[in-house]
Structure formats: C-alpha cells, structure tokens
Amino acid sequence: MTQLTQQILSGVATGAIYASLALALVMIHQATESVNFAQGEMAMFSTYIAWSLVQVGTPFWIAFVLTVVISFIGGVLIERIIVRPVENAPVLSHVIVFIGLLVIFSAVAGWIFTYTVKQFPSPFPTKPLLGGAVTGHDLGVIGVTFVMLILLFLFFRFTPLGLAMRAAAQNPESARLVGIRVGWMLAIGWGLAAAVGAVAGIMVAPILFLDPHMMSGVLLYAFAAALLGGISSPGGAVLGGLIVGVLENLVGTYLIASELKLTMALALIIIVLVVKPSGLFGAHAVKRV
Amino acid sequence: MAATSGLATIPVAASGTNWRRIGVAVAIAAALVLPWLVSDYRVFQFTLAGSYAVALLGLNLLTGYNGQISLGHGAFFAIGGYTAAILMHRLGVPYYLTILPAGAAAFIVGVLFGLPALRLENLYLALVTLSMAVATPQFLKYFDHWTGGSQGIVLRKPAAPTWLPIGNDKWLYYQMLVVLLIVFWAGSNLLAGRTGRALVALRDHPISATVMGINPVFYKTCAFGVSAMFTGIAGAMAAIATGFVAPDSFNVFLSISFLVGSVVGGIATVAGAVFGGFFIQFIPNLANDISDAAPWAIYGLFLLAFMYAMPTGIAGFIRTMAVRYAPKFRTAVGEQPTSQPGSHS
Numbered sequence: 001m002t003q004l005t006q007q008i009l010s011g012v013a014t015g016a017i018y019a020s021l022a023l024a025l026v027m028i029h030q031a032t033e034s035v036n037f038a039q040g041e042m043a044m045f046s047t048y049i050a051w052s053l054v055q056v057g058t059p060f061w062i063a064f065v066l067t068v069v070i071s072f073i074g075g076v077l078i079e080r081i082i083v084r085p086v087e088n089a090p091v092l093s094h095v096i097v098f099i100g101l102l103v104i105f106s107a108v109a110g111w112i113f114t115y116t117v118k119q120f121p122s123p124f125p126t127k128p129l130l131g132g133a134v135t136g137h138d139l140g141v142i143g144v145t146f147v148m149l150i151l152l153f154l155f156f157r158f159t160p161l162g163l164a165m166r167a168a169a170q171n172p173e174s175a176r177l178v179g180i181r182v183g184w185m186l187a188i189g190w191g192l193a194a195a196v197g198a199v200a201g202i203m204v205a206p207i208l209f210l211d212p213h214m215m216s217g218v219l220l221y222a223f224a225a226a227l228l229g230g231i232s233s234p235g236g237a238v239l240g241g242l243i244v245g246v247l248e249n250l251v252g253t254y255l256i257a258s259e260l261k262l263t264m265a266l267a268l269i270i271i272v273l274v275v276k277p278s279g280l281f282g283a284h285a286v287k288r289v
Numbered sequence: 290m291a292a293t294s295g296l297a298t299i300p301v302a303a304s305g306t307n308w309r310r311i312g313v314a315v316a317i318a319a320a321l322v323l324p325w326l327v328s329d330y331r332v333f334q335f336t337l338a339g340s341y342a343v344a345l346l347g348l349n350l351l352t353g354y355n356g357q358i359s360l361g362h363g364a365f366f367a368i369g370g371y372t373a374a375i376l377m378h379r380l381g382v383p384y385y386l387t388i389l390p391a392g393a394a395a396f397i398v399g400v401l402f403g404l405p406a407l408r409l410e411n412l413y414l415a416l417v418t419l420s421m422a423v424a425t426p427q428f429l430k431y432f433d434h435w436t437g438g439s440q441g442i443v444l445r446k447p448a449a450p451t452w453l454p455i456g457n458d459k460w461l462y463y464q465m466l467v468v469l470l471i472v473f474w475a476g477s478n479l480l481a482g483r484t485g486r487a488l489v490a491l492r493d494h495p496i497s498a499t500v501m502g503i504n505p506v507f508y509k510t511c512a513f514g515v516s517a518m519f520t521g522i523a524g525a526m527a528a529i530a531t532g533f534v535a536p537d538s539f540n541v542f543l544s545i546s547f548l549v550g551s552v553v554g555g556i557a558t559v560a561g562a563v564f565g566g567f568f569i570q571f572i573p574n575l576a577n578d579i580s581d582a583a584p585w586a587i588y589g590l591f592l593l594a595f596m597y598a599m600p601t602g603i604a605g606f607i608r609t610m611a612v613r614y615a616p617k618f619r620t621a622v623g624e625q626p627t628s629q630p631g632s633h634s
Binding site: 033034035037082085086091092093094095096097099100101102103104106107108109110111115216217219220223224227257259260261262263265266269270273274277 | 352356358360405408409411412413415416417419420421423424427428430431541542545548549552556580581582583584585586588589590592593596597600
C-alpha cells in the first residue's frame with residue numbers, strides 16, 4: 001500500500017512536469033495550429049542556462065527567475081526571426097523548421113556544455129516526507145507547477161493582454177480589426193510557452209540529470225498528455241499530464257518492464273488519435289471541405 | 290538521373306528522356322569506376338551512402354510524393370537491419386538472402402502502421418512517427434533475447450570469393466550497387482507511372498483524387514508499405530556493410546538525419562535520394578573534425594537554409610537550372626508543375 005501511494009504521488013510530481021510541457025505545446029498549438037517539436041529541446045537549453053547561472057554562484061531562485069525571463073525573450077525572438085517567415089507555409093515546412101530548431105538546440109547545447117551528464121541541484125529538501133511516501137522535491141515540483149498554472153489561468157482570464165492573446169488565437173481577423181497586434185500576440189505566446197517549458201526543464205532536471213538528450217522522453221510523454229487531454233484544451237492538457245505521469249509510474253511498476261515505458265506512451269498516443277482524436281476535453285475539429 | 294527527374298512525376302517528353310538516360314548512364318558508369326579510384330575505407334563509406342540513398346528513396350516516396358510526413362523512418366531502417374542480423378546470426382542464413390525478408394518484414398510493419406496513419410492528419414502523423422523514433426531504441430533493448438540487448442549483434446562481414454581478384458569492400462560495394470539499382474529502377478518506374486500520379490494527386494487534392502476514382506485507402510497504405518520496404522532493404526544493406534547492429538544507432542537522430550537528407554537532396558524527387566544519401570554520409574565526417582556536436586549544428590542550419598532558400602533541394606535546383614539554361618529542356622520539362630515540397634494542404 002505504501003508503495004502504491006508512493007508511486008501515485010511521485011507520478012503526480014512527474015505528471016505535473018509533463019503537464020507543464022504539454023501546456024506549452026497547447027499554447028503554441030492554440031495560436032498557430034502546429035505542434036512545436038522543438039519545445040523539449042528549448043526547455044533543455046533553458047535548463048542549461050539555469051545550470052550555468054547556478055554554477056557561477058547565483059542563488060537558485062534568482063537563477064530560476066532569470067532563466068524564465070531569458071527563455072521568454074528567447075521564445076519571442078525565435079517566433080519573430082525563424083517561425084514568422086514560414087507562417088503561411090504548408091505543414092511539412094513547419095515540421096521541417098521545428099525539427100531544424102530541435103537539432104540546432106540539441107547541437108548547440110552539446111557543443112557548449114558537452115555531452116557529459118550533469119547533476120542539477122534541487123532547491124527543495126531531499127529528505128522523504130509523510131512517512132516516506134513522497135520526497136521533498138516531488139512536493140516542491142507539485143507546488144511550483146500549480147502556482148504557475150494558477151498564474152497562467154489568471155493571466156489569460158483577467159488581464160487585457162491575456163484576453164487579447166486569446167482573441168488573436170481564436171479569430172485573428174476580428175482581433176486585428178479591433179486593434180490587437182496579432183503578430184506580436186503570437187510572439188508573446190511563443191515566449192510564454194518557452195518560459196513554461198523552462199520551468200518544466202528546471203523541475204525535471206534534478207530527477208533525470210542534465211544532458212542534451214534529457215527532454216526527448218519527456219517530450220514524448222508531453223505529446224501523450226496533450227493529446228489525451230485534447231490538444232485544443234489547456235485544462236485538458238494539465239489533467240492529461242497528471243494522468244500520464246501516474247499511469248507511467250503504475251504501469252511501469254506493476255505491469256510492464258520499464259524499458260517499455262516509452263512504447264506505452266507511443267501506444268497511448270496512437271490509441272487516442274485513432275479512437276478519440278479530440279482527446280478527453282478537446283473540441284471536435286470540424287473541417288470545411 | 291540527376292538532371293531531369295526533378296519534382297515531376299509525369300513522364301517527360303522525348304528529349305528530356307534522352308537527357309535523363311544520359312545522366313543515369315553517366316552516374317552508373319561513375320559508380321562502377323569509383324571503387325578503383327579511392328581507398329577501401331572510402332569504398333565502405335560509399336556502400337553506406339548507397340544504403341542511405343535507398344532509405345531516402347523510401348522516405349521521398351512517402352513524404353515527398355504522397356505527402357504523409359514521417360519523422361520515424363529510422364524505425365523501419367532498424368526493422369530491416371535487425372531482420373537481416375537476426376536471420377544471419379541466429380538462423381545462419383547467408384547474407385544475400387536476408388535482404389528480401391528484411392524488406393518484407395518492413396513492408397508488413399509499414400502497412401500495419403499505415404492503417405492507423407490513414408486517419409491522422411499530417412501534423413499528427415509527424416508527431417506519431419517522431420514518437421515512434423524516440424521509442425525505438427528502448428523497444429529494441431527490451432527484446433534482448435533476439436536483439437542482443439544494448440550490446441547489439443556483431444556479424445561476420447561477407448568475404449569476396451577467392452577466384453575474384455577484388456577486396457572484400459569492393460565486392461560488397463558492387464553487390465549493394467546492384468541492390469540499389471534494382472530498388473531505384475523499381476521505385477522510379479512506380480513513381481513515373483499511374484501509381485506515382487495517383488500518389489501525387491492524393492497529396493495535392495485528396496478530394497478531387499478520390500472523386501476521380503483513386504482509392505485513398507489502398508494507395509496511401511501501399512505507399513506506407515512500399516516506403517517502409519525500401520527503407521527496410523536499406524537497413525539490411527547497412528547492417529551487412531557495417532557488420533553490426535545496436536539499438537542506440539537507431540535513435541531519433543537517425544530518423545532526423547533521414548529527414549535532413551531528404552530535404553537537402555530534394556524531397557519529392559528520385560535523384561534527390563542519391564544526393565541526400567551522400568550528404569548524410571559525408572557531411573558529418575567532414576564536420577566531426579570541428580566538434581562532436583558540429584554535424585548536428587550543420588544539419589539544423591541546412592534544414593532551415595534549404596527550407597527558406599531552396600525548398601526543392603539539390604535535385605530541384607539542378608532541374609531549375611537545366612530548365613533555365615538548356616533550351617531543349619524547356620520544351621521537355623518546362624510546363625511541368627513545379628510544386629514545392631509539401632505544397633499540399
């Protein structure tokens with residue numbers, strides 16, 4: 001029983017990380033109808049920035065805030081410089097550009113920081129809590145993620161900028177007519193997604209250790225989370241992330257060998273896409289012929 | 290081959306065909322002479338480049354001609370490689386008899402994968418295939434009884450018969466060249482005819498194509514199967530040539546380098562597969578001297594640069610130049626549709 005609670009709680013913690021990355025994917029998908037395949041690699045790179053800041057002696061939380069800000073600016077710049085020119089190009093071009101980004105981030109990280117695996121400090125106490133059911137880091141991750149989710153919710157619900165971004169994503173033409181600068185809203189969306197990804201990266205790095213390939217598996221789970229919850233629904237993505245996190249732990253402990261975890265995520269993705277492409281909470285995509 | 294088989298899949302008029310024949314003849318002649326001009330190690334590298342070219346032909350057929358985006362062709366390459374390796378290592382089958390079973394295995398998996406893929410839109414297919422590429426090494430390690438786990442399988446490299454006065458590398462090179470020529474002959478015939486037109490029609494105007502009586506289920510599934518088969522054959526060729534298969538050589542970056550080769554060579558072309566094969570074999574070798582990460586940085590930059598500046602790849606560029614500067618070409622191929630890669634929905 002203890003083992004079960006333990007697995008569920010640590011599943012919720014990793015699930016919170018998948019939820020963050022899935023949320024980043026959903027934010028970009030909402031605005032541009034495409035999936036940013038480089039999201040994981042961008043998060044990985046942000047984590048390296050945080051790592052370097054901590055290495056030179058910056059206190060953890062200051063490094064955290066700085067990294068989130070730098071990632072936001074980086075995300076905005078990527079949208080403006082690299083994604084903008086192919087905005088109206090066919091899907092294949094989007095995919096190729098995103099894969100190009102993925103490869104470049106991975107290579108530059110390897111080039112600057114080498115491929116040696118690095119330890120990443122956790123800001124939370126590592127000692128087990130609640131009679132060994134959960135580690136301090138897990139609880140911290142859950143806390144940070146939920147604070148971030150609430151902030152995002154308040155931002156999109158109550159601030160003029162957040163509302164303008166939603167308008168730009170839902171109906172670009174009308175948004176433009178009421179004076180919203182749609183292009184910049186997309187860029188800010190990219191910035192926010194990069195910042196959310198950075199938080200996910202920093203939270204997962206103490207568990208997975210830092211190396212340039214750290215996020216490829218996490219991205220796969222985030223895909224599964226986003227699709228399970230419905231890629232058009234931010235709340236769904238978060239719930240999907242938690243489900244996938246818990247499922248990963250339970251299935252990996254009780255049902256199949258842990259070598260098949262990624263295959264399980266792949267199977268989940270295929271099943272969702274084939275059986276219920278809109279996910280649990282997503283809107284049905286209606287296509288005009 | 291290089292000169293004319295640009296983006297078009299419509300049979301070209303007579304003079305264009307002549308140019309194409311000359312190009313193919315020159316390329317084959319060069320391929321025959323090549324092993325005698327370079328060191329044995331280079332011969333081995335050219336053999337690998339040939340296997341990549343075959344793999345890219347499979348990817349071009351699916352993604353370029355039929356518009357189904359695959360970011361996971363490394364998985365089919367792995368299926369081919371492992372089928373060949375297991376047949377040789379566990380069952381003692383001679384290496385030259387493993388290529389067809391490898392292709393058949395990949396074909397079956399490809400068709401099975403193509404069925405759910407029918408229901409996926411481009412973007413989601415890309416996502417699923419990328420996930421497949423990420424999951425492949427773990428999957429291979431799990432079945433360690435067959436695949437040898439993360440150690441992989443070491444194979445004996447085939448030796449040249451003693452009565453032939455050539456080295457092992459050259460012998461293997463010529464055999465693989467024969468396989469490559471057969472696959473390219475089959476592939477270009479398939480794409481130049483009715484099937485190729487059906488694939489392109491389904492890519493560009495799926496609804497009109499269906500109305501015209503093209504069966505989308507049949508053609509798209511077959512495209513997946515044949516594409517996987519070519520790439521599986523390529524995997525077997527590479528496994529035989531290197532004498533080694535291991536799960537971590539079939540990681541997500543193998544699939545991505547296929548995409549790079551495809552885009553650089555020309556994604557909706559036959560000839561582009563050859564250029565792409567050379568590119569992904571030799572560019573990393575050159576770049577490795579700078580840094581371990583340099584090949585990938587260069588790959589990424591090439592992807593972006595080609596997407597912005599030369600979306601039809603090297604093969605498309607050559608064709609554009611030929612149309613511009615060779616008057617005969619203009620009449621032969623001038624009116625052909627110059628669709629960009631992925632100009633479909």
